[in-house]
Amino acid sequence: MLHIADGKNLLKVDGTNTIIDEWIRVAGDQNAVSKAGNMLELNAEEIININPDVIIIGRAKAPEILKKLYENQVYVGTNAVKNKKVYVNPAGVFSWDRYGAEGALQILWAAKTLHPELFKDVDIAAETKKFYKEFLHYDLSDKEVGYILNGLDPEGK
Secondary structure, eight states: OEEEEEEEEEEOOOOSSHHHHHHHTTOOOOOHHHSBBBSEEHHHHHHHOOOSSOOOESSHHHHHHHHHHOOOTTHHHSSSHTOEEEOOOSSSSBBBSSSSHHHHHHHHHHHHHHHHTTTOOOOHHHHHHHHHHHHHHOOOOHHHHHHHHHHHOOOOO
16 A cells, blocks of 8 residues: 655655554555665655555545546556555544644544455544544534545545
8 A cells, every 4th residue: 555645746645654654554455665764765766666555645635636646657657546445544633644633533544445345334524524523523514524534624625
């Protein structure tokens, strides 16, 4: 699984020995990048050689970033793109993938996204509402949950 750190630079990825690497492992997968560190700049050849089966893009907004990645010549031949296994990381108060309270939701979302057959009973929208109610004392609407799960801002942009 490849985690692109930021939708603005599709060659900037997160490696091992990071909080990203931790939730990837806890969610039941393996980081495709063997180098240690956050926000590592890889070149096109390295991405092609990694050939990830799944890609999660942090700090990005669906569907614009998905279109950008699916048309990117570096990624077009990867298994993730061929099999349509590219996802935008949720973002609420802060991006779920790093350094925030919503990291608890990140693990659950990643596990369900990476292994849907094992987590059929998990309703990530309901879990998100429950989390916000319990820990942030805020009742999310269905629309707001949709924005969060697609990495969009509170106005849906």
